[in-house]
Amino acid sequence: MSGLYFFLAVVSAIGTWSAVIQARRIYWAAPFYFLVAWLTGELAMIHLIWQVALTALLAFSGLLDSGLAQAGLGVFALSWLGLAYLHIQSMETPLVLRRSLKRGLGEDYRSTLPVERQRVLEDGVRAAHWMRPFRMAREGVRVHSHIAYAEAGKRNLLDIYHPREPREGGFPVLLQVHGGGWMIGEKEQQAKPLMYHLAQRGWLCVAINYRLSPNAAFPAHIVDVKKAIAWIRDNIAEYGGNPDFIAITGGSAGGHLSSLAALTPNYAPYQPGFEEADTSIQAAVPFYGVYDFLDRFDIRSEMSMEKMLADKVMQCRQEQDPELWDRGSPLSNVNEDAPPMFVIHGTHDSLVWVEEARTFVSALQKTSKQAVVYGELPGAQHAFEVFHSVRTDHTVNAVTDFLEWSHARWLQQQA
Structure with a gap:
């Protein structure tokens, strides 16, 4: 013993x-x-x-x-x-993220929300949640599973999470794109703490599968994300969602795809056969994403993804199709019309280094006309928010703040 x-x-x-x-x-x-x-x-x-x-x-x-x-x-x-x-x-996560939100949205950003939406915001976390990290289901949330949004079988299915009670004007929508190096992953495996939290508070969340490499080569992954956005626009009202407001999130490969989708609305090469569909996004929250396939600033030269990307994901070398690699990088698509973005990354991420997020955020802040919030979490690893933890639940609270602010601002612009 x-x-x-x-x-x-x-x-x-x-x-x-x-x-x-x-x-x-x-x-x-x-x-x-x-x-x-x-x-x-x-x-x-x-x-x-x-x-x-x-x-x-x-x-x-x-x-x-x-x-x-x-x-x-x-x-x-x-x-x-x-x-x-x-x-x-x-436990210091809320201090870090609240400072980030105030820098990006303004010191009094919460006061700009309708009073009834201020009430859904939270500052604390419950030990009953983070002490049971893999218990996800929450009271009052309804789930619809395995709905087809395109023709690729299992890889084109989605799940919907929403409150049982309807919301006047429809639920704002959050689209969740799973990670997994563009080669693995399932819609049921990631972001459930965030989706259940939001669904309890009047949001509709959609989690998708998409085609994976090596069976599919890029840009099949982003094409499927665009197909999901188009499906939401056409069908989500049947489930109580508002098709006019769609935010997007995802981690790792999902962080890459969610940011790329947000920065390339209605880009025809990513919408083959549905070029006329509106794939614009109203807000984006990428987690620990890959933002530069080309690694043009030599951030990860000693831990390069180039061979893996060339062999499995892009299925061609950079010199064979430089435009594909360039256009597939969110960093290359930064523009002044980018939607509000909340970029989140951990300092201790050993798979996608934090310097890549800093570079991406710097480009956004110099170019975008919309709000850019950057939350850099001390000590956080890759995939930190997959299950409940103290850090996860505080981050979920901060993302809720950002999404509520983005939705409230969008509603003001529509008035």
């Missing part, structure tokens, strides 16, 4: 300090490091609780008397210090 306790202590300490440090040039080990750091960092308090509980159980059983067990206790103590630090860091 002492040996097992010591082994668990070492494994726990490795996980904790993987989440604390910012590891970058780790090459083939990046996916493994990400997984360990992600699950430890977002579940820090849960890890702390089980580690302390295990230690207390062994102490009461008199099994901590051996030298090996006491060495394990020392290693666990180091892990506890790191876990406490990670939890405190997560």
Whole structure:
């Protein structure tokens, strides 16, 4: 038992300090490091609780008397210090994001919302949620599953989340685009904390599948996102949604596709056979996205995605079709008519480095006539908001603020 306790202590300490440090040039080990750091960092308090509980159980059983067990206790103590630090860091998320929102939207942005919509905003998070990180369903939300929006079978299905009670004027719509390196992922796997939260507060959320590589080459992925937008415009009123206001979000590859869709409304090459459809977006919230296929600022030269993109996603090299690579980069499509955007990225993202988000946001801020908000979260890993955590739930609150502001401003412009 002492040996097992010591082994668990070492494994726990490795996980904790993987989440604390910012590891970058780790090459083939990046996916493994990400997984360990992600699950430890977002579940820090849960890890702390089980580690302390295990230690207390062994102490009461008199099994901590051996030298090996006491060495394990020392290693666990180091892990506890790191876990406490990670939890405190997560608790600072609302301070970081509120400052970002005020910089981008104005100090008094909440006061510009209708009073009834101010009431749906939240500043705190519930321990009952982040202590049960994988419990997603929420009372009062209705789900419609596996609705076809185009002809590619399973890869062209969507799910709809909305309140059971209708909303005057229709529910504003949020389209969720999953990530997964353009090669894996399902609509049921990501952004559920955000979608259920919004659906409880008068929003309709649509989560889509889209065609994946290597079976499909880019731009099939963005074409499907555009098809989903067109479907929403034509059909979402049947489910109580307002087809005139569509916001979009997504993480990683979904962050790339959601930002690209927002920046290329009605772009004919991405709308083959439905060129006349309105695919404009009224607000966008990309999470930890890839914004530059070309890596023109040499951000990730030592951890390049170029070979993977060329072999699996684009299915051609940059020199073979430079325009495809360029037009597929959100950075190349930044323009003054971009919709309001809230870009979110973590400082410790080991798969898509934070410098890429900074470059993209800088270009947006110099060019766009609309609001640009940038939330850079200290310590956050890639995919941090897939399940409930302290950081996730505070981020969901901040995104709700941004979307409510964007919708209220849009309504004022329509009046």
